[in-house]
Amino acid sequence: MSITKTNSRVRLTDFSCVHLKKESHKHLGRHEVVTGGSDGIGRAYAEELSKLGMSVIIISRNQEKLDRAARKIELTTGREVKVIAADFTKDDIYGHIQENIEGLEIGILVNNVGILPSQIPCKLLETSDLEERIHDVINCNVKAMVKMCRTVLPGMQQRGRGVILNVSSGIAKIPCPIYTLYAASKVFVERFSQGLQAEYKSRGIIIQTVAPFGVSTAMTGHQKPDMVTFTPEEFVRNSLKYLKAGDQTYGSVTHTILGGIVQSIPTWVLQSEAFQHHFREYVKERVGS
Structure with a gap:
């Protein structure tokens, strides 16, 4: 199931899933690369895809966490x-x-790989060490994706096959004050992915944006999993069922429905001071701050 928006109305549509299976992945290539692969969603992708028989390359900044994740996956x-x-x-x-x-x-x-400017959402000018955070968010959430695509695409184009999954966020679908910088960086992920897919779809390359809402990771303060908040492993297993060339996915039926609900909220509500206050308090409570 995927979500599309037509004439400002949201509708759910079914599509045929392209499953990655042991018998079908081998033509893609021998290796998979996962950025931010030492923890959370990244490690879950690395582990799940390695079960298909591919050799894994995980990239992150902390050597100790990388080594620990590698041992676990092996x-x-x-x-x-x-x-x-x-x-x-x-x-x-x-x-x-x-x-x-x-x-x-x-x-x-x-x-x-991706980071938040601050774990608790706030207005832009209230962000601690704002100049540094602007630099870090753009480098990590935007530049990293573009540069990694630049690095692997030539080989995929030459072989005429490959899959690129770019992790965005459900909040990229709406104007999101107090998450402004983060949400804007994820909008870039979606638009870049759509354009790149149009350019390389004919070369046999699948480029898909995955846009989750709640997943229990360090970034989200390890929120307790519930009906709408998945463990990283649950989310990744679900999201791989919705692999489709050139499409976007929320990664699960639950998050697809949530996306439809969120997009139906009037913009004036999302932009109101009252909404910003209540949203901030909700996140603080969820992450236990």
């Missing part, structure tokens, strides 16, 4: 895991990444 799946320590808030990391994946047949790229 023990769980029996597949080789390569780690690359790189801080995506920095500007000078891509030569290092390129050197470490040079010559590898990358079949799947998951652009998952």
Whole structure:
């Protein structure tokens, strides 16, 4: 099930899913790359995709967490895991990444790495260390995705196959004050992905945006899973059922329905001071701050 918007009205539509299975993934390539792969959604993608028999490359900034995640994935799946320590808030990391994946047949790229300006949403000028946070969010949420696509696309184009999953957010679908910088960065993810898919779909490459709402990760304060908040493993297993060339997905039926509800809220409500206050208090309560 996917969600589309026509004449400002939201409707749910069914589509045929393209499943990644052991017998069908092999033509994509021998390796998968996951950014932000040491924890949360990234690690869940790395583990789930490695079960298909691919060798995993996880990239994140913390060497200790990378090594721990690699050991866990190797023990769980029996597949080789390569780690690359790189801080995506920095500007000078891509030569290092390129050197470490040079010559590898990358079949799947998951652009998952991302950060919030602050865990508790606030107005832009209330953000601590604002200049630094602007730099970090743009580098991590925007530049990293573009540069990683630039790195792996030539090989995918040459082979005429590949999958790129770009992780966005459900809040990219609406004007989202007090998450303004983060939401805007995720809008870029969606528009870039749509354009790139149009450019390379004919070359046999699938580029899809995955836009979750609640997932229990460090970014969200490890919120307690419930009917609308998934564990990373649950979310990834669900989202891979909705792989479709050039499309966008919320990754689950629950989040698709939630997306429809959120998009039906009048803009004036979303932009009101009252909404901003209540939303902030809701997030504070959910993350236990």
